[in-house]
Structures are given as structure tokens and as C-alpha cells.
Amino acid sequence: MNISHVGEFGLIEALKKYAPVSKNVFKGIGDDAAVLPFSKDKYLLFTTDMLAEDAHFTRRMKAEAIGHKAMACSISDIAAMGGLPTFAVVSIGLPKLTPVDFVRNIYKGMARVSKQFNVNIVGGDTVKSDKIVINVALLGQVEKEYLVTRSGAKPKDWIFVSGHLGGSLASGRHLTFIPRVAQARFLVQYFKPNAMMDISDGLAGDLNHILRMSKVGAKLWEETIPRHKGATLKQALNDGEDFELLFTLPAAKARRLMQWQAGRKAFYFYPIGEITANAEQIIPSKGHAHF
Amino acid sequence: MNISHVGEFGLIEALKKYAPVSKNVFKGIGDDAAVLPFSKDKYLLFTTDMLAEDAHFTRRMKAEAIGHKAMACSISDIAAMGGLPTFAVVSIGLPKLTPVDFVRNIYKGMARVSKQFNVNIVGGDTVKSDKIVINVALLGQVEKEYLVTRSGAKPKDWIFVSGHLGGSLASGRHLTFIPRVAQARFLVQYFKPNAMMDISDGLAGDLNHILRMSKVGAKLWEETIPRHKGATLKQALNDGEDFELLFTLPAAKARRLMQWQAGRKAFYFYPIGEITANAEQIIPSKGHAHF
Structure with missing residues (x-):
């Protein structure tokens, strides 16, 4: 049996089995980032993201954009927990004949988005590869009261997304997206979502993670799902790589958020459905399969 | 120009240029691990290591041993700073047709050495690659008073290594080595080395890192360098992947260490040379070139 049969989640289960976690780990494998002890008021967040040539990018793409994406994916994971990113270490595998400028521009793209979000790149490893x-492995911090995981969604919560979905890979948006740190911090400070994650594999598949971990179901109001120009509903549900926030709020808070944002331009959060008590009610997903 | 011309250190310089580091980073790029703010008494350590198929291992090797090595390299980095490892996140890139058992056994090898050194694997990423x-990105902690970097070597310090060198790749030892955490902790608690690192690229090349960063030179007592059976002096100097500790101690402490370990069996540290004031006095190195 090869890994295309068990898929990513089968592998994660295997890793969990071999990697039992001690009691002082607040959240281990299975959320956007691990949640670790730090101080009286704060948790340490820890995440890792790998991008491979010809799976996630090609050499015809702009090297700066590749570097941007590598760092922005990890920043998005920290944002999805309600935190702020702090320190990163970067490993790069390079074929012998990679042009130096290509590598420099990867660093440049990484450094630019790091600066924008106050991330310090503090170490790295450079190795030969084919x-x-x-x-990118990234640390972050979150005030204990602001932490949001995937597992807190409650029946009757409204489901929101932070922006338009679909067509990210085809349009090149997956290389230039801005991680939703400001939006996530606004939410945890003023509305405290019950559950939150970022959309990397596709709305349908990612919402199912929240449903499974929260032991609830969901109904989507399909017409309300904000789609990028030219994207079909199916694409909005399944394309992935949107890196928008997906979160749930109790109905009363949801209405307050709708009121708050009426007429405002800074952020807009789109209500797209409702959490149900019926845990069987999951979303039909053809999300991005990793293998 | 391609990267085989500038080499790993050229690339690290490029990364440093694009990644200026803020003042609350005690040590950034250029030591075995980054040293970050943590608590009143402790620093947080942060390191990353990448292993690529056909550069660092092949599929004919035991998958468990590959997993062991991937984690042990990072643990060795934390030990080299005087610290204890704590939490790891693991990214794996896998071709579509990788046998599941091969992946499971990589995890198994990783999990076993993690357990031995109280490391918790708290997260990961699994992606498709060719x-x-x-x-492995690994966190650790070190008491501020126990931190040792590469840059503190002083003229007249003795130079020590923690074990036999040479032939690590040819013998397969690079896949099974035990990171020198216990030895490093003993040293920082009772002898506080002036400088320390682990030997990954080869004694000669790695000692030169200490010399350059400490602005000193060195004389090696070549006959005293402990070599694995069958390894020549040249191999002991240049093969690399030994993952032994390389450290320097003021002469008085060095003599005290020699006295302490006379007749003891637990650890043995081998004196192999002396630091000199003449910063030109570097070690001729044909160390492992990454590209």
C-alpha cells in the first residue's frame, strides 16, 4: 500500500500514534498550530509548512512570490489561532545549479512579508536536493483568553469567511495573498469566535475539520458564499489555497458583527451558513487531495 | 552564477542581509540554534534541519534510521548550545507512490529518539514532492547562565571533542548516533565551556567557525585526535556527520576536567589542541561542501 491510498490524514494519524503528547501541550497535532506553555498569560504557537517545486510552485513563477507564499502560509496558521507571529527558521533544499539570483529573490520575498508582520527570521538550514x-517553521504568541482552535463550534453558530474564495491557483493569488492577521486579531479581541482556521485545502474540506473536531454539523447558504470573479460555487468550495479565515460565532455575536460592519470598509466578514447539532450533516467535499 | 559557486555560507550571508534581526533576539542566524527571549532565567532555542533523499539518505537505508537521524541532528543542535530539547514540528515531502510502511517507520525512528530525549512532536505538515x-524544527530551553555559543573561545583555551571522529557516512554511524545531550549538560553545569558546537561538517571546517566567530586561531595536536577504527587523520578532520561536541575550556578548567575524568567511564572528553591569539592560524580544511 502506498500513501496515495491512505492520504494525508491517514499519515497524520500514524504520526499521532507514534508521537504521544505530554500533558503540558495544550494542543498538539491537528490544529493550524501547536499550542505550548509559555507564560502566565500567553501560549506559544508553533507551526511548520513545506513547499515543494512542481507540487506547489514551478521555476517559471517569480522567486519573490514563492518566498512570499512560503512565509505567508505559516503566518496565516498563526493568525488562525488568534495569535501574532514572532520568529521563523527557514530550511531550503536546492539543486546544485540553482541560479543564485533565484535563491536571493526567494529570501527577498520571504523577508518582505516577514517585515510586514514583525516576523524575525532567526535561523536556517541550506542543503542540497534534487x-x-x-x-518555514514559525513561532507565535497568543494571549490565553484570545486563543481560538478548530474544536469549539456550537450548534446555531453562524459560519463566516473573511473574503472571496475560488480560483486561487489559476489566478496566481495563492502566491500573493496577505495573511489575515489584522482580521483575526480584531475578531479575537472584539468577538471571540468559537472556532477558527484558515482555508488552505478548500472551504468544504476545511469546514469539515471544524465539524469533526467540534462534533457538530453545518448547513451552508450556498448563494451567499463570496466568490472571486469567474469562480464557480464548486471552485469556491473545493479549490483551496484561499488563506481566508473560516470561523463561527454565536448568533447574537454574529448579528452584532453584521451591525458593526454595515457601511464600514476596513474588513468585511461574509456569513455563509450555520452550525447544526446533527454531526452527520457534513459538507460534500472534493477538496484538494495532497497525494 | 549558480549556488555551487557561492556555497552554503554565501547563501547564509544573503539570507542575513534580507533578514535583519531585532534587538530582542540574543543570537540569530549563524550558531547551532537561535537564542530567543523566554523567561527571566531561560532562553528559548530554535533550530531547523532538512534531510533530502539522495543527498543525505537513500531508500535503501532503514527508514527508522532515517527518522532517527532527522530528529537526532536537531537535538544535537540544541545540546550544542547547552540546552534541553522540548517540542518539535515535522514536515515531510513524499512522492505519491511511497510505501506507507516506509513513512510509518520514519515516524517510528523519529518518535523513539524523541521519547529518549523528552521531545514532544506537536505538529507537522505532509506534502507531495518528487x-x-x-x-525537523525543534525548540529547546537553556538556563541563561548555561548558554554556550560559538563565539566565546579565548587564547590558551584547550580544545576538546566528546568522541571518536571519521568515517561516519561510510560506516552508517551518521544514521544511529546518539546526540550528546547528557555530555553537554554535564559540561555547562560543571565546567561552562567558553565555546561549543556540534561537528556536522567535519572537525576542521567546524572548528574554523568557532575561530572566525571568536576572532582567534588554533593549533591542533593532530596525534591526539580520537579516530574511529579505520579512519585516517584526514577523515577525522574532514568527513563530518560525527555529531560529537567540539568545545573549548580555559586551561585551568581543562586540567580539572582531565583530573575528574581520569579513571571514570561515564563520559570521556578528548583534548585535541589549543586556541591561539593569532586569528590567522586556522585549520586547513577540506570539509564537506554542501553544493
Whole structure:
């Protein structure tokens, strides 16, 4: 049996089995970032993301954009927990004949988005490999009261997304997206979502993670799902790589958020459905399969 | 120009240029691990290591041993700073047709050495790639008074290594080595080395890092360098992947260490040379070139 049969989640289960977690880990494998002890008031967040040539990017793409994406994916994971990113270490695997400028521009793209979000790149590893591989491991911090995981969604919560979905890969948006740190911090400070994550594999598949971990179901108001120009509903549900926030709020808070944002331009959060008590009610998903 | 011309250190310089580091980072790029703010008494350590198929391992090797090595390299980095490892995140890139058992056994090898050194694997990323790539990012902690970096070597310090060198790749030892955490902790608690690192690229090349960062030179007592059976002096100097500790101690402490370990069996540290004031006095190195 090879891994295309068990898929990513089968592998994660295997890793969990071999990696039992001690009691001082607040959240281990299975959320956007691990939640670790830090101080009286704060948790440490820890996440890792790998991008591989010809799976996630090609050399015809702009090297700066590749670097941007590698760092922005990890920043998005920290945002999805309600936190702020702090320190990153970067590993790069490079074929012998990679042009130096290509590598410099990967760093440049990484450094630019890091600066924008106050991330310090504090270490790295550079190794030889057959194709380009980039790994960013990122730390963050979150006030204990602001932490949001995937597992807190409650029946009758409204489901929201932070922006338009669909067509991210085809349009190149997956290389230039801005991680939703400001939106996530606004939410945890003023509305405290019950559950939150970022959309990387596709709305349908990612919402199912929240449903499974929260032991609830969901109904989507399909017409209300905000789609990028030209994207079909199916694409909005399944394309992935949108890196928008997906979160749930109790109905009363949801109405307050709708009121708050009426007429405002800074952020807009789109209500797209409702959590149900029926845990069987999951979303039909053809989300991005990793293998 | 491609990267085989500038080499790993050229790339690290490029990364440093694009990644200026804020003042609350005690040590950034250029030591075995980054040293970050944590608590009143402790620093947080942060390191990353990537292993790529056909550069660092092949599929004919035991998958468990590959997993062991991937985690042990990072643990060795934390030990080299005087610290204890705590939490790891693991990214794995896998070709579509990788046998599931091979992946499980990589995890198993990783989990076993993690358990031995109280490391918790708290997260990961699994992606598609053309060849197998493994990245381990590891956190650790060190009491501020116990931190040792590469830059503190002083003239007249003795130079020590924690074990035999040479032939690690040819013998397969690079896949089974035990990171020198216990030795490093003993040293920082009772002898506080002036400088320390682990030997990954080869004694000669790695000692030069200490010399350059400490602005000193060195004389090696070549006959005293402990070599694995069958390894020549040249191999002991240049093979690399030994993952032994390399450290310097003021002469008085060095003599005290020699006295302490006379007749003891637990650890043995081998004196192999002396630091000199002449910063030109570097070690001729044909160390492992990454590209």
C-alpha cells in the first residue's frame, strides 16, 4: 500500500500514534498550530509548512512570490489561532545549479512579508536536493483568553469567511495573498469566535475539520458564499489555497458583527451558513487531495 | 552564477542581509540554534534541519534510521548550545507512490529518539514532492547562565571533542548516533565551556567557525585526535556527520576536567589542541561542501 491510498490524514494519524503528547501541550497535532506553555498569560504557537517545486510552485513563477507564499502560509496558521507571529527558521533544499539570483529573490520575498508582520527570521538550514524545497517553521504568541482552535463550534453558530474564495491557483493569488492577521486579531479581541482556521485545502474540506473536531454539523447558504470573479460555487468550495479565515460565532455575536460592519470598509466578514447539532450533516467535499 | 559557486555560507550571508534581526533576539542566524527571549532565567532555542533523499539518505537505508537521524541532528543542535530539547514540528515531502510502511517507520525512528530525549512532536505538515524530504524544527530551553555559543573561545583555551571522529557516512554511524545531550549538560553545569558546537561538517571546517566567530586561531595536536577504527587523520578532520561536541575550556578548567575524568567511564572528553591569539592560524580544511 502506498500513501496515495491512505492520504494525508491517514499519515497524520500514524504520526499521532507514534508521537504521544505530554500533558503540558495544550494542543498538539491537528490544529493550524501547536499550542505550548509559555507564560502566565500567553501560549506559544508553533507551526511548520513545506513547499515543494512542481507540487506547489514551478521555476517559471517569480522567486519573490514563492518566498512570499512560503512565509505567508505559516503566518496565516498563526493568525488562525488568534495569535501574532514572532520568529521563523527557514530550511531550503536546492539543486546544485540553482541560479543564485533565484535563491536571493526567494529570501527577498520571504523577508518582505516577514517585515510586514514583525516576523524575525532567526535561523536556517541550506542543503542540497534534487528539486527546490522550502520549509518555514514559525513561532507565535497568543494571549490565553484570545486563543481560538478548530474544536469549539456550537450548534446555531453562524459560519463566516473573511473574503472571496475560488480560483486561487489559476489566478496566481495563492502566491500573493496577505495573511489575515489584522482580521483575526480584531475578531479575537472584539468577538471571540468559537472556532477558527484558515482555508488552505478548500472551504468544504476545511469546514469539515471544524465539524469533526467540534462534533457538530453545518448547513451552508450556498448563494451567499463570496466568490472571486469567474469562480464557480464548486471552485469556491473545493479549490483551496484561499488563506481566508473560516470561523463561527454565536448568533447574537454574529448579528452584532453584521451591525458593526454595515457601511464600514476596513474588513468585511461574509456569513455563509450555520452550525447544526446533527454531526452527520457534513459538507460534500472534493477538496484538494495532497497525494 | 549558480549556488555551487557561492556555497552554503554565501547563501547564509544573503539570507542575513534580507533578514535583519531585532534587538530582542540574543543570537540569530549563524550558531547551532537561535537564542530567543523566554523567561527571566531561560532562553528559548530554535533550530531547523532538512534531510533530502539522495543527498543525505537513500531508500535503501532503514527508514527508522532515517527518522532517527532527522530528529537526532536537531537535538544535537540544541545540546550544542547547552540546552534541553522540548517540542518539535515535522514536515515531510513524499512522492505519491511511497510505501506507507516506509513513512510509518520514519515516524517510528523519529518518535523513539524523541521519547529518549523528552521531545514532544506537536505538529507537522505532509506534502507531495518528487523525492522524500524531511524537515525537523525543534525548540529547546537553556538556563541563561548555561548558554554556550560559538563565539566565546579565548587564547590558551584547550580544545576538546566528546568522541571518536571519521568515517561516519561510510560506516552508517551518521544514521544511529546518539546526540550528546547528557555530555553537554554535564559540561555547562560543571565546567561552562567558553565555546561549543556540534561537528556536522567535519572537525576542521567546524572548528574554523568557532575561530572566525571568536576572532582567534588554533593549533591542533593532530596525534591526539580520537579516530574511529579505520579512519585516517584526514577523515577525522574532514568527513563530518560525527555529531560529537567540539568545545573549548580555559586551561585551568581543562586540567580539572582531565583530573575528574581520569579513571571514570561515564563520559570521556578528548583534548585535541589549543586556541591561539593569532586569528590567522586556522585549520586547513577540506570539509564537506554542501553544493
